Amino acid sequence: MHYRILDLTDEKGFLCGKMFGDLGADVIKIEQAGGDRSRLIGPFYHDIPDPEKSLYWFAYNTSKRGITLNLECHEGQDIFRKLVKTADCVIESFDPGYLDQLGLGYAALNEVNPQIIVTSITPFGQKGINKNNKACDLTIQGMSGMLSCNGQYDISCFLMAGAETRQAYLQAGAQAAVATSIALWGRHTLKQGQHIDVPIAESMFWGAWAPRPVLCYEFEKTIFKRRGELVTYGRSVDFRDSFKCKDGYVFSEVYVGGQGHYTTRLVEWMDNEGMSEDLKDMDWPGIDGREDVSREKLDHWEAVIGKFFLTHTREELTRAAVERGFFLFPVNNPHDLLQNNQLLSRNYFVNVSHPELHDSLIYPGSPYKSTVNQPQIRFRAPLIGEHNKEIYGELGITEQNLVMLKQTGVI
């Protein structure tokens, strides 16, 4: 991939540039002089809070080169415009209007380079009615439907994967990369660049599959009730839950109606071990989920199945699910993932060298396998100003001038 991408984002948009960098694009992370504030996001390597040790920064800034540049002074703005001439895209996540104030908004950059694509990632978009509201990953996950997916109805609601992983921001970063890719290809058809507006709220709305609850409410006035909810597909119904087993938890989905034969397979196994109780008398595919399933029945089935799962380990249950063909997966943590046979067989995890830490760290590797152009971490995230000399040199700024720019706070 031959693109050059200027990445001005903070944590709201890190992932976008990483996806291009891992595909081989020349992504230049531009930080404020002295380094971005988002370098102070934990967790930290060996728990040492240091701007060069943020694991969040490491995770989502791989395969980027890094420079420092003060965009709030004229000299910095001039340098930025020079960079824009050499670039295909700018990705940014400032408040709406901030870059315009600096004379670096889309209209201004388009004059410098008519082919430039500017991708703006903000909580509520450039024009949305909420655009001046204060927002963060938590509030966005709440208003976009994600919180209402996790927890127990009326008792709790939870962020997807906790506060530290920032799923709304990751969704926005990834969907911004999609939009940017469409616009990059669009230069062949439209013969011009464009401005892309990526609201994080809408990104999380899709990430939470919120069209489903919206349409459920519009069509049937039903509201999903999170935990243990029956999900109906015509006359078939499934319910899903986590179950305790001998050495941890598994997650299973039990069907009646159309896909009831999966449940029959599980119950046959339970019966072989004398633990099926009255479940063996049920005609699982024959049950009409719309009429024959009450909360009480469901609780009973779950209790019988739960008792059986307690007699087996995660591995035994998973193996049986594969061999017998019913729906069950282990509830994994990172430790389990690193030992997962499927991921091991596909050489998923990679070692990334961090020479200044005298260490190398294990990262999730390529998000997909492909015959050509497989994305991969090419090198670790940049240190503060690591590539100043290299990149400013390419622009023709002499080392002597770099020293002066550094002293005046431009870089």
Place this chain on the structure above:
Amino acid sequence: MQSEQCLEGIKVVELSAYIMTPLLGKILGEYGAEVIKVESKTHPDVFRVSSPFPDGKPGVNRSGLFSHLNSYKYSISLNLTQPKAVGILNRLVHRADIFLDGFSPGIVAKWGLAYEDLSKVRPDIIMVSGSMQGQTGPLSKQRGMGSLMQAMVGFIRATGQADQAPQTSLTPYPDFISPWYALVGVLSALEHRRETGQGTYLDISQIETGPQFLSSMILDFTANGRPVSSTGNRATFASPHNAYHCKGEDRWCTIAVFNDDEWLSLCSAMEKLDLANDPRFSTFLARKQNEDQLDQLIGEWTIARSPQEIKITLQKAGVTADVMFNGDGLSQEPYFRESGFCETIDHPEMGRITSFRSSFMLSENPVKMQRSPLLGEDTEYVATEILGMTDEEFINLLNEGVFE
């Protein structure tokens, strides 16, 4: 339809069901690609027969699950038990730029469409196989769904509170991660083909895309050996930082305070100035230490108020706060309507339904909402206009039951 769109001229054939791969096709179509979904009346996309249906009345053309994942597509219905239907499928795929395969690993090979075979005929084709666990490896054929894969990938363990049983999640979350990687991959493959004439095969799976969204947590384990310590909605960087129960059944708001000034603003907005001077909460570290009491006190204030009222009061005071929406709130929230993200459109069998565009907006490529196709709605068009069959050919094949 506007005159020019970004992906105009790109031909896509989609063989898939459920979410992950249909969503790929939908977004390519939304930006101008010609997307043909090959369907079957005897084995329709499971989502075509899944609720919700308008007024609760089922029908293969009435599913709300199907409608928002399949707009911008042509639908042709083929009976693939017939060799001639397989021939038509092959013709469609052979003329395509992008072939989206969302079936379980091994299925499309039956029709001669495994990449090894396909690339002999069309070395420049871009083929995407989307699956749970990838096309190779010991668990490649394990039965699964995104709703369960989120346990496998690590999301379930990381959600909720570590000292409680893992939470189930209603959303099949990894289904909404894979498509983004696949789309970026497909578009970079198009660029690569433009430069080299070479095609690409992408094997994309939820088990490999999912952990990308947990990378920092995985690094915390590989670098620091720290097991997941899920703390619900609480954060190491803000306090309070939680969802609070408000007045009414399952009504909630979210509140996040990032510094001491915001804390004072919150106290004054809650009209609890005594809290502002309370040493248990006056600094960030103090609030973290006494977070149970803190959350309880805030909860006592929120339970008497509506989430909307709280949002307005706190935003005015400069505190980050919002409403937690369920289905009813999401469908009524003006924010999602005013930007054109949600729009009500007409559908011949569903009536007036809400439709959703992608999250992003491109300044030079505005999109127009389009409804999803009826099952087999475009069979004749695809056969005669796209494949160039004569009317006679088409009718003969129709009589032979090749088109369902």
